Each structure stands twice: as structure tokens, then as C-alpha cells.
Amino acid sequence: MTGVSEGESWAPLAEYRLERSGLEVKLDKGFDEGTYCVYIEFDQLAGRQGFTAARRAAGEYGAALKGQLGRAAGYTLGRLEDASRTNTRQRQRDLESTFLSFAVATADGRFHDAKMQEDFRVAFLRSGQAWDQVEARAQAQRRRSREEEFRHQLARLLAGTAYADVDGATKERLLAEVPALAFARRDLGL
Numbered sequence: 001m002t003g004v005s006e007g008e009s010w011a012p013l014a015e016y017r018l019e020r021s022g023l024e025v026k027l028d029k030g031f032d033e034g035t036y037c038v039y040i041e042f043d044q045l046a047g048r049q050g051f052t053a054a055r056r057a058a059g060e061y062g063a064a065l066k067g068q069l070g071r072a073a074g075y076t077l078g079r080l081e082d083a084s085r086t087n088t089r090q091r092q093r094d095l096e097s098t099f100l101s102f103a104v105a106t107a108d109g110r111f112h113d114a115k116m117q118e119d120f121r122v123a124f125l126r127s128g129q130a131w132d133q134v135e136a137r138a139q140a141q142r143r144r145s146r147e148e149e150f151r152h153q154l155a156r157l158l159a160g161t162a163y164a165d166v167d168g169a170t171k172e173r174l175l176a177e178v179p180a181l182a183f184a185r186r187d188l189g190l
Contacts, residue, residue: 012039014117016124018131021045022054023061027120034109036116038065043098054098055084062100064130068123069104075119078103147183154178 013036014027022044030037040062046054062080070077083097106112157163158171 013113014120014124016121018061018128020135021057021061021131022048023058025061025065025124027117029111029113030103032105034106034111036104036106036111037101038062038069038104038120039099039101040065041099046098051084051098055082055100058100060134061127061131062102064127064134065123066102068127068130069119072119072123074107074115076105076107078105143183147179150182151175151179 012026012028016025017023018025022042024039024041024044026039026041028037028039029035040058042054042058045057048054049057059080059082066077066080069075080100080102083099083101104116106116155175158166158174163171
């Protein structure tokens with residue numbers, strides 16, 4: 001980031017939020033001429049899911065964003081750095097440093113803010129779409145797993161002595177209909 005003297009305000013070149021996940025992505029100028037810095041902040045997500053899960057999600061999203069930004073010509077991308085990593089034996093993570101970052105250097109070593117902002121916006125949109133698809137698949141898998149576990153528990157319950165008097169056809173019908181009712185899909189009405 002560029003230095004800000006006392007009394008000046010600081011604003012990043014671009015700032016976007018992934019609403020569902022709680023990740024915040026920022027683009028700013030770096031310390032060196034022609035170098036930008038991308039930050040993936042996961043503070044809000046860490047409050048909901050815990051530090052480790054949030055850091056992992058931020059890392060996965062950061063890799064996707066780097067991949068998309070790498071498609072734009074004229075940049076060299078640095079490695080994804082974890083600000084929470086410490087060098088002490090007692091503690092491996094600083095739980096208050098809830099962001100990852102990577103540098104983006106221009107080929108000519110000069111700042112091109114308008115081009116960088118546009119390339120960053122496009123990369124953000126593309127990685128957001130890919131991220132939404134990954135999240136949707138993961139959510140569908142979790143849903144299928146929960147529904148299957150529910151079905152197995154219901155089958156064990158119906159096989160027990162409490163339901164010994166229930167005929168096989170009724171048990172089969174219960175196994176087919178109850179999980180569907182318990183895991184009914186909600187229509188968002190969009």
C-alpha cells in the first residue's frame with residue numbers, strides 16, 4: 001500500500017464483497033512502483049465458521065482469483081501470502097490477521113490504475129461465478145449426505161422393535177416419502 005500521512009484518508013482502488021461467503025476483496029497500490037496488492041479479507045467469515053475454515057475458504061478463493069487475474073496480459077502474480085502465519089513455536093497463527101494477499105506487478109513497472117481496475121473487476125466477476133458454482137456443488141453434496149444419513153437412521157428406526165407391527169409396504173413408503181418431506185427444496189421465488 002502507498003503511505004498515507006496524518007490527516008489523509010485511504011481508499012483502495014477497488015473493493016468488492018462476496019455477500020454469501022463474507023469474504024472481502026480489495027485492490028490497492030503496493031509500495032513499489034508498478035506493483036499492486038490484492039487482499040482477501042476473511043474476518044466476517046471467521047466469525048461465523050471459525051478461523052481455520054475461513055482461512056481455507058479465503059485461500060481457495062484467492063487461488064481462483066489469481067487464476068482469473070493471470071489470464072489478463074501484462075502482469076506477474078506473486079504467491080498467495082498468509083498474514084496470520086507467525087514464526088514462533090508457541091503459536092503458529094495470529095488469529096487477528098484475517099487476510100491473505102498477493103502482489104501483482106505490471107510488465108513495464110509502472111502504475112496503470114484504470115486498466116488494473118478493469119482487469120481486476122473482470123477477474124473478480126469470473127472468479128465469483130466459479131466460486132458460486134463450487135459452493136453450490138458443495139452445498140448440494142452436503143445436502144445429499146445429510147439426506148442419506150437421515151434415510152439410514154430412519155431405516156434403522158423402522159427395523160426396530162417399536163415398528164415390528166408395521167408392514168413392509170408401509171415401511172418402504174415411509175422411507176421414500178419422509179426424507180423427501182424432511183429435506184423439501186425451498187423455492188426462492190426468483
